[in-house]
Amino acid sequence: MLLDSHCHLDPNYLPEGRDDVLARAEAAGVIAFVCIGVGPDLDAARAAIALAERRANVFATVGVHPHDARTADASLVTELAELARHPRVVAVGEVGLDYHYDHSPREVQKDVFRRMIALARDVGKPIVVHTRSAAADTLAILADEGARETGGIIHCFSEDRAFAERALDLDFDLSFSGILTFKNAAAIREAARLAPADRILVETDSPFLAPVPVRGRTCEPAYIVHTARCLADIRGEKQELIARQTTANAVRRLALAEVAPAAHDPVRMSFPS
Numbered sequence: 123m124l125l126d127s128h129c130h131l132d133p134n135y136l137p138e139g140r141d142d143v144l145a146r147a148e149a150a151g152v153i154a155f156v157c158i159g160v161g162p163d164l165d166a167a168r169a170a171i172a173l174a175e176r177r178a179n180v181f182a183t184v185g186v187h188p189h190d191a192r193t194a195d196a197s198l199v200t201e202l203a204e205l206a207r208h209p210r211v212v213a214v215g216e217v218g219l220d221y222h223y224d225h226s227p228r229e230v231q232k233d234v235f236r237r238m239i240a241l242a243r244d245v246g247k248p249i250v251v252h253t254r255s256a257a258a259d260t261l262a263i264l265a266d267e268g269a270r271e272t273g274g275i276i277h278c279f280s281e282d283r284a285f286a287e288r289a290l291d292l293d294f295d296l297s298f299s300g301i302l303t304f305k306n307a308a309a310i311r312e313a314a315r316l317a318p319a320d321r322i323l324v325e326t327d328s329p330f331l332a333p334v335p336v337r338g339r340t341c342e343p344a345y346i347v348h349t350a351r352c353l354a355d356i357r358g359e360k361q362e363l364i365a366r367q368t369t370a371n372a373v374r375r376l377a378l379a380e381v382a383p384a385a386h387d388p389v390r391m392s393f394p395s
């Protein structure tokens with residue numbers, strides 16, 4: 123009964139038949155997927171929405187990844203605002219700052235991040251945040267721009283306990299990816315151990331970051347079982363309980379139970395409460 127709160131399923135990443143990928147995940151116990159629609163243009167956003175329209179257990183997000191911030195001109199942002207209102211879009215993201223790769227100039231990243239937070243507040247949907255090597259600026263901008271109004275998720279949490287506390291205060295939940303299973307992730311595991319049970323999520327961020335013991339392979343949503351098992355070990359809890367808890371947390375945070383069902387899918391969703 124797992125929910126992958128963050129995966130990339132658009133054709134840019136999964137050209138070889140994503141329905142197989144989803145079927146493998148379902149066989150492994152994944153009941154729902156949040157498909158992140160970001161890219162240098164709006165193709166991935168549209169593809170995420172199309173997939174979510176087709177399948178009841180896929181939900182979409184749309185946003186501008188910090189890598190792509192320099193491509194976000196006024197017309198793209200206007201169109202994105204339109205897409206963000208789509209009933210199958212459950213969050214604005216992933217948006218944020220990435221000073222590790224610096225694919226876009228930092229000033230541009232910050233400006234676009236601010237605009238994406240404003241957009242989320244406008245459409246009344248939570249924010250999925252990507253932050254790398256930019257902890258202080260990320261927290262400052264979230265606070266400055268009133269992100270608490272919508273709250274959201276710090277995706278692929280890879281900061282420390284102090285960051286976790288500030289993020290939780292700003293009404294952001296912590297989503298743990300395969301990084302949690304990596305040897306050098308002690309600080310992340312500490313944050314995962316201490317976070318309140320109702321504020322933790324799991325994700326694959328596939329096709330990136332496959333967890334141990336499948337590290338190095340192309341990641342896919344089925345692998346979330348390894349991350350969930352690791353999180354259960356860290357917290358000294360049964361895997362089943364962690365699965366139920368993280369799924370319920372994602373359903374609540376993203377208001378998935380209230381999302382209009384997809385039109386053409388016979389699969390009926392029922393989420394744990």
Ligand SMILES: [Zn+2]
Nearest residue numbers: 216252277278
């Ligand atoms: Zn990310």
Ligand SMILES: [Zn+2]
Nearest residue numbers: 128158216327
């Ligand atoms: Zn991502």
